[in-house]
Amino acid sequence: MTVQELPGAAAYRPTPPPAWKPLTDPAPLLPDPEPYRVLGTDAVADADPELLLRLYAELVRGRRYNAQATALTKQGRLAVYPSSTGQEACEVAAALVLEERDWLFPSYRDTLAAVARGLDPVEALTLLRGDRHTGYDPREHRIAPLCTPLATQLPHAVGLAHAARLKGDDVVALAMVGDGGTSEGDFHEALNFAAVWRAPVVFLVQNNGFAISVPLAKQTAAPSLAHKAVGYGMPGRLVDGNDAAAVHQVLSEAVARARSGGGPTLVEAVTYRMDAHTNADDATRYRGDSEVEAWRDHDPVRILERELTGRGLLGDEGIEEARVAAEQMAAGLRDRMNADPVLDPMDLFAHVYAEQTTQLREQAARLRVELDAENDQHDQHGTDDRGAGR
Amino acid sequence: MTTAAATAGERTAKAKPATMAQALGRALRDSMADDPSVHVLGEDVGTLGGVFRITDGLAKEFGDERCTDTPLAEAGILGAAVGMAMYGLRPVVEMQFDAFAYPAFEQLISHVAKMRNRTGGAMPLPITVRVPYGGGIGGVEHHSDSSEAYYMATPGLHVVTPATVDDAYGLLRASIASDDPVVFLEPKRLYWSKADWSPQAPAAVEPIGRAVVRRQGRSATLITYGPSLPVCMEAAEAAVEEGWDLEVVDLRSLVPFDDETVAASVRRTGRAVVVHESTGFGGPGGEIAARITERCFHHLEAPVLRVAGFDIPYPPPMQERHHLPGVDRVLDAVARLQWEAEH
Numbered sequence: 001m002t003v004q005e006l007p008g009a010a011a012y013r014p015t016p017p018p019a020w021k022p023l024t025d026p027a028p029l030l031p032d033p034e035p036y037r038v039l040g041t042d043a044v045a046d047a048d049p050e051l052l053l054r055l056y057a058e059l060v061r062g063r064r065y066n067a068q069a070t071a072l073t074k075q076g077r078l079a080v081y082p083s084s085t086g087q088e089a090c091e092v093a094a095a096l097v098l099e100e101r102d103w104l105f106p107s108y109r110d111t112l113a114a115v116a117r118g119l120d121p122v123e124a125l126t127l128l129r130g131d132r133h134t135g136y137d138p139r140e141h142r143i144a145p146l147c148t149p150l151a152t153q154l155p156h157a158v159g160l161a162h163a164a165r166l167k168g169d170d171v172v173a174l175a176m177v178g179d180g181g182t183s184e185g186d187f188h189e190a191l192n193f194a195a196v197w198r199a200p201v202v203f204l205v206q207n208n209g210f211a212i213s214v215p216l217a218k219q220t221a222a223p224s225l226a227h228k229a230v231g232y233g234m235p236g237r238l239v240d241g242n243d244a245a246a247v248h249q250v251l252s253e254a255v256a257r258a259r260s261g262g263g264p265t266l267v268e269a270v271t272y273r274m275d276a277h278t279n280a281d282d283a284t285r286y287r288g289d290s291e292v293e294a295w296r297d298h299d300p301v302r303i304l305e306r307e308l309t310g311r312g313l314l315g316d317e318g319i320e321e322a323r324v325a326a327e328q329m330a331a332g333l334r335d336r337m338n339a340d341p342v343l344d345p346m347d348l349f350a351h352v353y354a355e356q357t358t359q360l361r362e363q364a365a366r367l368r369v370e371l372d373a374e375n376d377q378h379d380q381h382g383t384d385d386r387g388a389g390r
Numbered sequence: 391m392t393t394a395a396a397t398a399g400e401r402t403a404k405a406k407p408a409t410m411a412q413a414l415g416r417a418l419r420d421s422m423a424d425d426p427s428v429h430v431l432g433e434d435v436g437t438l439g440g441v442f443r444i445t446d447g448l449a450k451e452f453g454d455e456r457c458t459d460t461p462l463a464e465a466g467i468l469g470a471a472v473g474m475a476m477y478g479l480r481p482v483v484e485m486q487f488d489a490f491a492y493p494a495f496e497q498l499i500s501h502v503a504k505m506r507n508r509t510g511g512a513m514p515l516p517i518t519v520r521v522p523y524g525g526g527i528g529g530v531e532h533h534s535d536s537s538e539a540y541y542m543a544t545p546g547l548h549v550v551t552p553a554t555v556d557d558a559y560g561l562l563r564a565s566i567a568s569d570d571p572v573v574f575l576e577p578k579r580l581y582w583s584k585a586d587w588s589p590q591a592p593a594a595v596e597p598i599g600r601a602v603v604r605r606q607g608r609s610a611t612l613i614t615y616g617p618s619l620p621v622c623m624e625a626a627e628a629a630v631e632e633g634w635d636l637e638v639v640d641l642r643s644l645v646p647f648d649d650e651t652v653a654a655s656v657r658r659t660g661r662a663v664v665v666h667e668s669t670g671f672g673g674p675g676g677e678i679a680a681r682i683t684e685r686c687f688h689h690l691e692a693p694v695l696r697v698a699g700f701d702i703p704y705p706p707p708m709q710e711r712h713h714l715p716g717v718d719r720v721l722d723a724v725a726r727l728q729w730e731a732e733h
Binding site: 132133134135136137138139140144145149152154155156157158159160161162163164166167173185186188189190192193196347350351352353354357358359 | 429469473475478493501512514569570646
């Protein structure tokens with residue numbers, strides 16, 4: 001459509017509205033177009049060999065943990081397991097960049113990050129095993145409960161970091177979310193609050209390509225998920241999520257920035273989920289083998305191992321050592337997961353309120369009667385099969 | 391929505407009749423003064439003092455880190471409050487209007503209500519969610535909902551609603567002091583109802599969960615709460631002419647529910663009507679009527695009746711008087727109790 005110019009109208013140029021001026025310069029907030037890498041680049045020369053070796057050991061352990069947990073689903077010992085195989089670099093780096101006083105806010109796929117932070121592997125699995133929702137005290141470990149609803153833990157991270165700063169504590173919160181989670185309203189509200197409050201938070205988006213079956217192209221029209229940061233007034237960083245050294249470095253910088261009062265950062269780690277969404281998902285319905293194979297070459301364990309062996313920092317002995325340590329962890333996990341948890345049904349009513357309501361007391365009494373009747377029945381049959389295998 | 395704002399001068403004047411709005415503001419102020427972990431946050435709560443002026447003066451007295459104007463995002467407000475509570479603060483969140491709380495439902499239901507349970511008691515969340523609710527103020531749509539049934543259906547939440555100036559103060563203080571999350575429903579059409587209540591001499595703070603008999607009577611019990619209490623009190627006075635001596639029970643707390651006080655009253659009177667603004671179908675009255683029937687069946691002379699809002703989306707302001715249960719509708723139900731008793 002064209003606008004016909006009236007005589008004299010050419011001279012008129014509307015003035016901008018009086019209040020308008022950009023609040024901040026967007027340029028420094030924009031991510032680099034290429035994901036940042038360390039392994040296989042010149043940047044690796046500056047990497048601390050000890051850190052690289054530690055990352056390697058954790059990656060090997062993490063890979064084995066994912067394999068063991070997946071096997072436990074097949075044995076019926078876990079109700080479900082969302083594997084992070086292929087994403088271990090993100091999981092491990094997220095755990096290792098935090099100080100003890102910092103907080104981790106994991107999503108349901110981030111069991112490994114919680115374990116790498118030092119949480120007992122069995123306690124970390126109680127949600128997925130189905131015996132308890134959260135098998136640990138979040139305050140003791142500074143790990144929020146694994147969050148099943150998408151992105152809802154992000155505003156918690158913001159609120160906690162904000163509260164810590166109000167109290168004068170030098171605490172950073174790192175919150176993890178997937179690519180699908182970036183479409184949720186809570187993602188946007190959390191980023192906005194964090195930026196407005198300059199809260200010491202780091203948001204780590206693990207872009208693993210799919211939200212269950214929906215590929216990234218159907219999830220967002222943004223140039224990258226890291227680009228979303230500029231809209232909130234925080235820097236966005238794009239990193240190779242399979243490069244443990246790069247993820248660790250980018251997250252370390254973001255954590256340092258947050259700790260020094262510089263405010264939040266959005267980090268997008270480009271990675272790939274090698275397994276299906278969970279053991280209940282059939283990934284062959286939405287992606288081909290060739291795509292998965294292409295990522296196998298860029299496997300986080302393999303590329304770090306190549307780097308370390310190539311530089312002579314790791315030999316066969318070191319590889320074997322890491323493997324044995326991972327096997328020991330897996331064997332311990334297997335043994336402990338094969339024991340039936342002892343559950344008290346009366347716990348159902350124990351933690352709804354600080355003090356049970358009369359209504360809950362009545363319901364608890366009813367359950368008690370049912371349980372006593374069950375026990376009587378067992379006794380009458382002369383056997384007690386309580387606690388037998390599933 | 392603007393209100394007749396209470397000025398600071400009015401609020402501190404001694405022994406003057408105060409409004410419920412002033413009592414709520416005073417409860418926030420006193421809670422913040424007593425406990426440095428109490429933080430108020432929400433849209434407009436700071437500089438403006440809230441659209442209803444409940445938080446007036448708090449930012450000035452305690453600073454904007456204790457009384458914080460947040461971005462306009464209810465899930466973000468409540469979600470941030472969860473994190474603050476996880477770190478040991480005691481957030482009091484304002485939702486501004488009933489229907490504005492809906493974007494925060496996921497945070498409320500999936501996290502606020504469940505955190506204690508999910509963590510086996512390790513991480514209680516002492517959050518108070520203030521929700522101005524109900525109609526009768528001429529608000530346009532989305533400004534007059536009665537959403538208490540949604541909250542009542544969520545285990546882990548306390549649901550509290552004052553009907554008097556004294557209770558507004560006492561229950562809000564108790565809610566903020568509670569280690570459990572409380573949805574604090576403020577009947578906004580009672581915000582400016584006055585009482586002989588001195589802000590200088592706070593009434594005793596009662597624990598959450600106790601109903602109170604506001605008027606003693608022998609022939610039937612009206613069970614109500616929040617904005618419908620004055621309606622029931624007026625109906626009870628009007629019923630005297632008809633020969634009815636009505637007892638009026640103010641629930642004050644919907645969760646926990648005070649079965650004892652309600653059942654004791656209905657056993658005395660043998661007849662009961664539940665009165666509330668929110669819809670009847672799936673509304674609180676159905677639950678209350680069922681509880682009464684289970685406990686008092688042999689004492690009942692008539693079925694438990696409900697007088698509720700119609701089962702319609704909240705109507706436009708020019709029509710709301712037809713929707714809101716008024717004195718006549720309550721008296722009509724009382725008359726039906728008689729009929730039911732005779733047949």
